[in-house]
Amino acid sequence: MAEKRYCYEDFTVGRSFALGPRHVTAEEIIEFAREFDPQPMHLSEEDGRASILGGLSASGWHTSGMMMRMLTDSFLLDSSSQGSPGIDFLEWRNPVLAGDTLSGKTTVVEARPLKSRPGIGLVRFRHEIVNQKGEPVCTGENAIMMGMRTARENAA
């Protein structure tokens, strides 16, 4: 396995990573919605305007996926990530509209060794994604399992 830059030991509480920017197009909003969430406000500008969201808006699950991609591009692909046990919570606080640009940061809020899996620690992150006006669109926490550098050195 190629050496990764970020292992469990590097995720100290309070450390943060910049996310994005990512521009959101009408085409990708509609493409995701057709596949996973074909509700009218995610499929056309007209139905979006008629909804309480105020315009063609991304499914919250799409926004979450875009956040995940920002995480992988920021640091996860260069980490010892072993996947995630789930989502602690996630708030879709404002609509993500076609033409928006998302960015934000994630911050380590907890890091502890996993008793059940030697050599792996659980790192909990707080994600905060905003639009180009600085309005929050996706805020939440989820944990990622990270391999320890020491464990890898022992195995080498």
Add this chain to the structure above:
Amino acid sequence: MAEKRYCYEDFTVGRSFALGPRHVTAEEIIEFAREFDPQPMHLSEEDGRASILGGLSASGWHTSGMMMRMLTDSFLLDSSSQGSPGIDFLEWRNPVLAGDTLSGKTTVVEARPLKSRPGIGLVRFRHEIVNQKGEPVCTGENAIMMGMRTARENAA
């Protein structure tokens, strides 16, 4: 607006809806991962087997998206859904592997009118998705805003 079958009043606590089945292919696991979560265990069988997930496995965000699609196909597209404020929690409890078939149910656990939005109520669901062996793969709760039938009749 066309008449919808399910409005806020229909989501009584304890009512449940069947979800799926949905077959999961290697191709769609890889396609989603390329777009939203390009970690190695979501991109190839070989890297999946080398990971703690044990095989080519869907991103948890992909599993969540597939769950959302099962919800829309089951009842949401025929409901007065106005979107969701987020996810209360979600547990990815076992890997979703290429070739798996997912199914499950969702159950109303809370329903209350929204003070901030007259005519709309918040319905909280507990989602439980299992694979073909009955093993849980995605369990969690999220709330959806539902228009009230009475509100619509008043507006007509």
